[in-house]
Amino acid sequence: MSDFEAVVAGVRERVDPTPEERRALAATAGRLADRARAAIADLPVEADVLQVGSTARGTWVAGDRDIDLFVRFPADLPREDLEAHGLTVGAAVLPDGHEEYAEHPYVKGEFEGYDVDLVPCYRLDAATDIQSAVDRTPFHNDYLLGRLDDDLAGDVRLFKQFLKGIGVYGSDLRTQGFSGYLAELLVVEYGGFRATLEAARDWHPTVVLDPEDHQAADFDDPLVVVDPTDPERNVAAVVSETNIAVLQHHAREFLDNPSEDAFEPDDPEPLDEDDVQSHLDRRGTTPLAVVFDAPDLVDDQLYPQLYRSRDGLARGLREYGFEVVRTATWADDRAVLFAELSVAELPAVERHEGPPVHVADHARGFYEKYADDEDVYGPFVDDGRYVVERERDIRTAREFADEHLHEVALGAHVASLVDAGDYDVLVGESVTGLAGAFGTELAAYFDPSA
Amino acid sequence: MSDFEAVVAGVRERVDPTPEERRALAATAGRLADRARAAIADLPVEADVLQVGSTARGTWVAGDRDIDLFVRFPADLPREDLEAHGLTVGAAVLPDGHEEYAEHPYVKGEFEGYDVDLVPCYRLDAATDIQSAVDRTPFHNDYLLGRLDDDLAGDVRLFKQFLKGIGVYGSDLRTQGFSGYLAELLVVEYGGFRATLEAARDWHPTVVLDPEDHQAADFDDPLVVVDPTDPERNVAAVVSETNIAVLQHHAREFLDNPSEDAFEPDDPEPLDEDDVQSHLDRRGTTPLAVVFDAPDLVDDQLYPQLYRSRDGLARGLREYGFEVVRTATWADDRAVLFAELSVAELPAVERHEGPPVHVADHARGFYEKYADDEDVYGPFVDDGRYVVERERDIRTAREFADEHLHEVALGAHVASLVDAGDYDVLVGESVTGLAGAFGTELAAYFDPSA
Structure with a gap:
């Protein structure tokens, strides 16, 4: 047996559900479907029940305990009726369940130790006719069931x-x-x-x-x-x-x-403050953290905003002349936009290149803008272009975070917090304090791997 | 009269030679030509005498006192004879003169208060037949004399x-x-x-x-x-x-x-040490100066080497991660390569991007090079590429100038000095000491204009 086969055989033992697990799951799924059909019988419309998802197709990893049941209603049923009937069936099948909302409401609950989603959808002829994303799921299920042995x-x-x-x-x-x-x-x-x-x-x-x-x-x-x-x-x-x-x-x-x-997922040991400090000492960089209460959003809304904010922060810092070594964002109760900068302070002046002198109108405009400005060095000519050395707006990362953060593209909720000033700025050693809430994230940050 | 004409009229009064200046110059040039013809009469070859240059064409600026006389020998005269006869005539015309050397030797001396060059060349039918650059001069003279009123x-x-x-x-x-x-x-x-x-x-x-x-x-x-x-x-x-x-x-x-x-040429007041210091304080930059004895070369050899060295220094600093605000080079008895840097110290790590992961051989090579290197952070994947953060070779401009200056392209004589370690490195405030020898150059540097 090759190394490949040996390793894979070992993993299969862990990920393949045992016959008992399969039987138990099938029995529970059957009872759930029965309960759903009983509830449907009391409705004024036709509907059928379909088990979907990995546990319907035998592709779940041992130990997963998710059962997805779809209740399919006729395509001409008004949407509000579909939603009402769906919730009725859900409440009957999962008396302890609660309502959740994707594109339309569905019921989530526990049954015999399994996490069950009970989702109403339309019964359609083709996936291209779908009215919402969940309507596509039965088609996926059919397609794969026909091809998976x-x-x-x-x-x-x-x-x-x-x-x-x-x-x-x-x-x-x-x-x-x-x-x-x-x-x-x-x-x-x-x-x-x-x-x-x-x-x-x-x-x-x-x-x-x-x-x-x-x-x-x-x-x-x-x-x-x-x-x-x-x-x-x-x-x-x-x-x-x-x-x-x-x-x-x-x-x-x-x-x-x-x-x-x-x-096996990496599961790094959280860093403590000293660990973070010793990484900073070794790296000789200047860390900047913008910290605020995490907006109360589901992850699928929160993280895109954090990623956008992280990228906006990096872009803004670079526009103001900072070299950014790496960035990150983390969230728990508090959220962090993290940027590691090459230097703590930039010089007072920055080189600002104007147009080539031969681009007449442009060049004249640039020259006239600065010719009588006592605060700049120049304009002078270098390699055929006008150049001035002008004062930087800001010289430190803190100044950027305090005064210019609102200028960059941020997620909407993050932007509101920033506009209201509801954020803290940590620079340099003070970021070690993040180890309390984000020790694991900092461990991954300071031991990055492919 | 327009502003333009008024200004120009004022300048003409200064740059147009007076009738007396013209007459005196013409008289002296005539006497020089007579002396040359007398000396030629004693030679075993034919030759004629031609006044060239701006004073021959009426295009000199008032006060210039340069007279250029060319002695033209037959095109078939061997070069060593041309050189010997040329020096003979030169010595006769300018008894106090001395020999100089361009592409071949000529005599330079003073006569009646004028600076005189007496240059032997060949008499040719076309400028395209020239044997050395001076042979071209009579053609230039003819061309312009025929067009200048x-x-x-x-x-x-x-x-x-x-x-x-x-x-x-x-x-x-x-x-x-x-x-x-x-x-x-x-x-x-x-x-x-x-x-x-x-x-x-x-x-x-x-x-x-x-x-x-x-x-x-x-x-x-x-x-x-x-x-x-x-x-x-x-x-x-x-x-x-x-x-x-x-x-x-x-x-x-x-x-x-x-x-x-x-x-009117700018003629800035030299800066003293305090002036330089206050510019550095205002600019918040880190200056670096490499100082050495100016190689004993004529300016036309020295300055190309200094420019090349200055550009090599800038390129080298940038390659090692420094942001260079501006560079300069100056020479007197000592020569200076000057570079103004954004920061005094870089972080210990630098981001080093490898190939995209999908470029298989390249990517594998990069990954394997760093995978077991304890001194780097990573390799990790960012935007589809492998990236490591590795230790910088150097973090300060002084380290670069002390240890890596020989790596960059320098002029040959500068390279010899650098290889021999015959140079000093000034960083930060210590460059103010350059004000003694280069106060005027520093004044121009810190008040650059187009």
């Missing part, structure tokens, strides 16, 4: 665990990784776990997979997997360029040197 | 004084400006002083003038003035891009707002 299902479990181990599993907007459905499509399309890694290793983004040969739309994403059930949709749209590269990296490393480690 | 000669004087006033007169390799011959060609070609300024104002480099429509060669210079007597030669080859722009700038300013100031 036991071997492929096992390889899907392996690949999912691999994606979890390397930190890129999940299509939520915090992770920007690979969804379960995408993982299944890739394994089906490439024909197995190993074939998927070999393909990913050799990807040259832009990568386009189009299982059903729709060739319909152009997507502006580095990885395109055209949804077999909907030509207009790229299943991989959310996957970041970095996460594609991370998969490529680990595919290459694992195929060269198979190890079970790849299937 | 009194008005144009007066405008040449104005334009030369203008070029002197704005600091771009002289084709020596220190100035990299406009030669007298080039100034005359421009005024002849454009038809006067004002027309030359108007043309220069509107130049869009590359500018090509080809008075005799040779259309022979392609020149890779921003200003091309094809020599009317030699299609292969760009009379403006030495003019730097910056000096072209400086002329454009002043042409524009002067036409907008005529002032006699343009004709």
